[in-house]
Amino acid sequence: MAPGCRLEEEALAALNQAQDAEPLPARIREHLAECERCANLAEMVLALREEKRRLEAFAPVPDPAAVWRRLQRKAWNEAAAAAGRPITAVQVLAFAGAAGVVGACYGATSEWFQGLFSRAAAWLWSALPRTPALAEAMPWPWVFLGLVLAAVLLLAPAFIILVLVSEKH
C-alpha cells in the first residue's frame, strides 16, 4: 500500500465516469485488485453512488413544473378554503353561463339542431290556436336563441340550489 498511489486519480476518474452497466477499464480493474488504497477508494465511491441512488429513489428530485403546479394548486385550495361557499356559487354561475354560451353557439351554428328545433317548434305551434300570419313572421332562430337563454336562466338557479342543497348533506 503506497502512501500516494500514482493511479489513484486515474482510478477515481474512471470510477466517476463508469456507469453501472459499463465495466471499468481493464487497467484500472487490475490495479484495484492489487492496490488496497485504490480498492478502498473504489468501494467508497460505489457506496456513495449507491446511497445517492437510494435517496433519489426514496425522494426523487421533483421537476420544476410539478413544483409549480403543486404551488398553484395549494394557492387555489387556500383561496377556495378562505372564500368558502361563495366560490362554489360563482363557479356554478360561471359554468352555467359558459354552458349557455356554448349551447347558444351550438344551437345557432348546428343545422341539425336548428332543424330539430324548428320541427319541434312547428309541432308546438300547430298544437296552439292557429294564427298563420304570425307563424310565418316568427324569426325562428331568434326564438330559438331566446328559448335557450331562457332555459339557461331558469336552469342556472335550479342548478345552484341543487349544488347548495347537496353540499349541506
Ligand SMILES: [Zn+2]
Ligand atoms: Zn492504487
